[in-house]
Amino acid sequence: NLGMSYSISNVCAEATMPNILRWVHFDMDERELRNRVKNKMIRPTTIPQSIEALIFEQAVAREALRLAYKQHKEFATTLKGVQQQRSVGDTFSQQTSGQTIVDNMKLDLLVASGGVLSHAPRMHQTAMLLIDAFQPEGFTTLAKDSIFMMPHLGVAAQVHPRAAMEVFERDCLIYLGTCVAAKGNGKPGKPVFTYNIEGDTLNESGEMMYGDIKLFPLGPGEKAKVTVDPTKMYDMGNGPGRRISREVRGGTVGLILDARGRELILPEDRSTCKKMIEKWVEALDLYPQLAAAAV
Structure with a gap:
């Protein structure tokens, strides 16, 4: 179960915190973030009260959606073991059964x-x-x-x-x-x-x-x-x-x-990754509050 309320811990456990934080373009205290995750579990209807909390929640959401979509593609496959009719043109592009149909x-x-x-x-x-x-x-x-x-x-x-x-x-x-x-x-x-x-x-x-x-x-x-x-x-x-x-x-x-x-593919180096995410955030004007505060 990969969700953003009671099961948010499942997302953090499966995605891991480093994969979540790669979507955040500034440093955040990991201990504080884990406390936020636990609070979200026991109070699932709460909404972010700061721009930093919003960015973190949306970072978790990215990983939740990514993992859920990955699971969906694994389930949505062609039938395994079914004989497929092929033409001569398929000789060099054969695929095994059980491939995702997405x-x-x-x-x-x-x-x-x-x-x-x-x-x-x-x-x-x-x-x-x-x-x-x-x-x-x-x-x-x-x-x-x-x-x-x-x-x-x-x-x-x-x-x-x-x-x-x-x-x-x-x-x-x-x-x-x-x-x-x-x-x-x-x-x-x-x-x-x-x-x-x-x-x-x-x-x-x-x-x-x-x-x-x-x-x-x-x-x-x-x-x-x-x-x-x-x-x-x-x-x-x-x-x-x-x-x-x-x-x-x-x-x-x-x-x-x-x-x-x-x-x-995001860079493994944290500093390089932050700069790249910040560039994308600015390109789409995702968080104008941050830009205004920086001026």
Whole structure:
């Protein structure tokens, strides 16, 4: 059980504190953090009272989501021991049975639901939690369940399907924007892909280097055409090194271009890792309170 209330200790035990703290861009006392975890267990409905507590809770949430998704992919597999029909073309690309059927490149919508995700103070934080934990590839629309309504609408759909669908589309989903991410890994500072964005309110072009993440303003209801040209080491949905164009939708956060690589690998050196996380925090303006306090 990997949750953020009674079972938060399970997350800390399985993920380990160093893996949680890699998402925090400043030093925190580990003993104090363990006390916070225990307090959360016995008072699961409490909310963070400081920006530092919020950042730590969201760091734990990243690991909880990552571990839960990892388990899900392990459960969602093809049947083991089943004979597969193959063609001559499959000779050099054979896969054993029991492989996961979850393909991040084919997932085109991520919906955030649950306390930490739905009630984050800024929707930018919700979007970043989704991207860091699930590591979407290619073009992925991001949304959130406004007030943790989806489970209830699922029950309502059994009685009034049409009404449940209308509420789901109009009041439940809040679109955060779109994430465009490259699959593959490289060296910091090396080119990953070039981009060209064409829209009524947004027209940009440029190049993304490995380790970069950028946010462009693209509001709710707005759309734009995004064309990306990845280098030969990266795939963005049309094969390694092949250009791809898609129409993307905006949202309360905007359009996010992610060249941090997939899978997302953080530096083992704590000092280097903190600088990298701080760079990403600033790029998406996750915690403006911290930036204001630093001035």
